[in-house]
Amino acid sequence: MTDDLAGAVYAFGHDHGVPRRGLGGLLGGKGAGLAEMTSTLGLPVPPGFTIAVPMCRAYRQSGWPAELDELLPGHMRALEQKMGRCFGDAADPLLVAVRSGAPKSMPGMLDSVLNIGLNEAAVEGLAAASGDEGFAWDSYRRFVTMYATIVLDIAHDVLAAAGSPAEGAAVDAVKAQVKKLLAAVEAAGHRIPDTPGEQLRGAVEAVFRSWDSPRAKAYRQHEAISEDMGTAVNVQAMVFGNRSGQSGTGVVFTRDPATGHPEPYGDYLWHAQGEDVVSGKAQTQKIAQMAIDMPAVYEELRRHLARLEGHYRDICDVEFTIEQGKLWILQTRIGKRGAIAAVRAAVQMVSGPAIGLTPAEAVSRVPAEIRARARAETLSEARGRTAGTGGTALIATGLAASPGRASGTVVLSADAAADSTGDVILVRSETSTEDVHGMSVAAGLLTSTGGLVSHAAVVARGWDIPAVVGAGDLVIGDEHVATREGKTLFSAGDTITIDGGTGQVWLGQVEDLGGAAGGPADEELLEIELPELRILESWAAEHEDA
């Protein structure tokens, strides 16, 4: 098969004359998505261009295609004009990311290189433009490491000899490490090119080459993806939410993914890069605060969110960055949501004119098992609140680390868990590696220390067992569990119930909590808490039988 390569590089905004969503075979999945967001949806996506899949095929057949040498400079010039920055500029450099993007998703299998365009002069320019020398040098360090390992194929342990500075190390330490890394690259007989153009070519070629890496081949074999397909390469301007001035970054859902309430839901952070928001390293702000901090940008964001929901006819999850007052949309996808949100949003999307979902569509999006989960969660939350105010059975509240409810006999060590029969709840002040074995036979886990991201929480979720962690009011001894004041609450052998979705802990077996005399019936509670469920069930009765 011979491909026509003459024009096989396309700006994200290129008019293909056909719907861009169907261009995955030419532009790859990521490239088609970027094209659709740029043109069809008119979103402010950081500009760039896609080197189409046929170029990769040509490269694999007969090496670096001459057409690319002709096409790349023109596309880079256009990119510079759009961004008002120059590639390699020592004052305020344009940096680009080079990312793979095959027609079939191959997560993590193909390479990407970020921060292209940095060199000894440009790093100073980035420091000046961002007002953050530490960030600039750390970006340079990451670039040198990625370029050396991915493009120049230098082994990690060769670079490891240069050591790595502690997180938050002084700028001078990072500078010194970059020097060491560059020296290690030279000692290995290589050199990182100074000119951004050469860096770009190296990175593009590395992405092409990564198609034939052993792990990519193994993945394709496993997933039955054709060896001959090849990947597209996306070259995109990098934007930084940690620049000076009004800059920041955030993640927002078009609706609350827990409750389904139709208000933007998310967090953002001033002067930060994307990973800072998701990593939870810094204190983020609720998205509503943005309406006060930057009303114009917030209004623009809301417009894009409405446009996205209307287009995809579903809850969307959007990553954005604000660079010196300018809003950029980085990524959008269909938002994951909890069962309650799924029910509420589906019914509201039928009622509201903006999306106009049909009842049949709503039912197909929220199948019976999700509806059952929404029902159970709604009742559990409502009953939990009842129990909490009653104050008789609820003995502690911790962090909800792994959802689900479990009742069982209390065991206070892995050894006791091993001796047990029947359902047990392992109760520990903290968990060590030994307790992992105890957890392997437990129906649930309760700890008095640790957070939502503790090792114990990771293990509990890995096994899908309910866990409440960090119930800090509990003092856990060898035989008894007491309050801080020394009053014994329960002992080894007693039965307790934990709810890893709410963080609540009750004495005894409480699966039928509140259902006894006096409490409201399930259907009444549901009608108050989630009336959308009854509506959806009635549609389901009509449409699922049909």
Added chain:
Amino acid sequence: MTSETTKAAGTAATHQLLVLHMLRLGAFVPADKLAERIGLDAGTVRAVLAAARDEGLAKERSGRISGWMLTPAGKAADAGLLASELEAAGARAGIERLYTRFIPVNETFKQVCTRWQMRDMDAHVPNDHADAEYDAAVIAELGEVHRAASPLCHDLAGVLARFGRYSREFEAAWQRVSAGDRKAFAAPMSGSYHDLWMELHQDLLTTLGRDRSAADGQ
């Protein structure tokens, strides 16, 4: 002759430390698996285990969880052996410094694991692994962690040789993740990246005598 005896005694003490400490980190390991992980032959390991049982330091148990585990006395003995190892090798400052480097990476790593398992912690939305792009992004984050962990393990092995196995084991787990094996990320008791990480964390704490349950002798 004298030096031979001293050497033999030294080797025996090293074997005892390696075996007891591996049990401290990964209780209920079958003897053969234990031998493989610390790089000793199975016969030696069984002999050390038998001696430890006779001294009341370890016990082999059956039931819902079976295998070898340390007794409270065994945990105390392990803590003592670690302390003398640290002193003899003059390694405290070195391990201390590397532990300080480990802490921030550990925080990042636990966050990454949580994102791998949960799409939204507040809303209890688990990651169903249907969104390949999301998974790819989290795997890339693990790659960053791995890039930071590799030199750290390399440096740890430079201070105390017994830390040498972590480089190999982390690399093997990372290769499995890279090859698309989802369990290799954080599935418990499967040699996953998280399993190894939790073990390294505890190893550092126990080595420095910071492990609360060891100090309490529980």
